[in-house]
Amino acid sequence: MSTIVHADAAPKAVGSYPHARRVGNLLFLSGVGPRKRDDDSVPGNVLDANGNLLSYDIEAQCRQVFANVRAVLEACGARWEDLVDVTVYLTNMEDDFAAYNRIYAEHFVEAQPCRTTLGITALPTPIAIELKCVAVLGQTA
Template identity: 45%
Template sequence: FLSGIGPRQVGSKEIPGITFDANRKVIAYDIKVQTAAVIASVKRILEDAGSSLDRVIDIQVFLTNMKDDFPGYNEVYNAAFKDIRPTRTTVEVGALPTPIAVEFKVIARP
């Protein structure tokens, strides 16, 4: 069981796919890059625990902008899980911790 997996790079404060202004305010983000980073983190965590993406059975996804971000997120998600097809729920939320646009909660078999 994994919860709160966002796109932040492990061991760093860097968040792939985000452009900040001089005051560290988000001025743009790329949902495809953020989604790919989340999936890469999920894969690494599962493999470190002796599991893998193909053992995922359920995913809950939280997006901060469903209307604009769903198509790009869904494209990256479908490419990563094209042969697996776990159950999935995707919901829009008002905000996520730190300036991220996507977060996963994952259940996988050991």
């Protein structure tokens, strides 16, 4: 049996999927991006009059995506420390990895989930980073 979770404190999904799904004591988060919940904007994005992306701020997006992951975890009754696996998608590995890696290290001081970082060509919306996470609920250190 599994439970679908929609997190009110996180941005709405951009498709037909839940924020997370709990199966036993495992929690699987759908891809989480850096959009803001209140207005669906992406921190640091600069768009032209037609809505085309001109530039972005990877640091602002990293901080927001971590806040969004935390919001989904909390809606599920989970903690940051419950994360056991994080897959990170970057649209510009060459330019963004160093800043992302530094901010990641700020957020994962004691919690040390496994991590995979992939460089990809695009994401469904004009974002530069997305996280896919797995947590284990009720675990002890």
